[in-house]
């Protein structure tokens with residue numbers, strides 16, 4: 001891992017591999033890291049988040065996975081960010097201390113979503129109590145209102161946040177409210193925060209308003225194609241960047257109509273990478289055979305601008 005390097009570019013929201021009987025399967029993480037680096041050119045990971053079913057895992061499982069990702073990522077990955085959010089503050093704090101102790105490059109926290117913070121001050125108070133348990137580790141707020149139901153605008157949250165959380169480093173912004181994201185970027189130019197977008201099918205729009213990178217599930221298997229989109233965007237070749245965005249969008253639009261979530265992501269990653277990701281954990285249920293056949297056929301039918 002590369003300490004001090006700013007987090008930018010693509011970050012794979014990692015899947016949690018499971019055995020057919022539903023236990024976590026850290027034994028394939030070494031192969032998974034090598035696959036991301038060599039086949040997808042993705043060198044940053046976000047562990048135990050939504051795609052990783054972090055909130056469906058026990059604290060012990062989350063620690064074990066975090067340890068494996070940090071260990072296998074050493075000298076191969078640039079950043080291993082561990083999501084330590086949970087409903088209970090002491091659990092978040094325990095996970096934050098653990099992430100610091102094992103040498104994670106950052107921690108991220110989701111808003112608690114059963115008893116929800118109702119305003120910025122309550123949310124900051126919660127985040128601050130977690131961040132202060134890992135005082136030397138960069139801290140990211142994980143904003144995902146479609147799942148948490150916590151709709152406090154990030155623009156508001158960021159106002160003066162460094163006074164409360166000196167380690168504050170950026171936001172994983174998994175929402176479609178690009179006005180909020182744009183205001184965050186515009187008002188915090190001097191802060192050097194990282195703004196990482198989390199709705200993969202509209203990443204190009206977020207790049208246009210200044211996002212530094214992206215965290216998402218599709219970078220596990222479409223990382224290389226999305227990297228080509230980032231390169232085209234960096235060279236101001238908008239026509240080419242759009243082609244990549246339209247094609248990843250075409251795939252996602254297709255699978256979303258079939259019913260697409262973490263279970264289906266696990267199935268797609270399994271057939272693309274050949275690494276067995278296993279079933280999801282209840283209440284999620286396995287993708288159907290029909291989904292797998294149709295999703296594979298769709299992905300195979302796409303002709304990418306690089307000729308692949």
Ligand SMILES: CC(=O)N[C@@H]([C@@H](O)[C@H](O)[C@H](O)CO)[C@@H](O)CC(=O)C(=O)O
Nearest residue numbers: 013049050051174198199200215216217
């Ligand atoms: C709701 C959801 O799962 N969103 C994904 C996206 O990557 C999403 O899978 C993608 O945009 C396809 O819709 C990420 O924002 C989640 C994520 O980064 C995570 O697993 O922590």
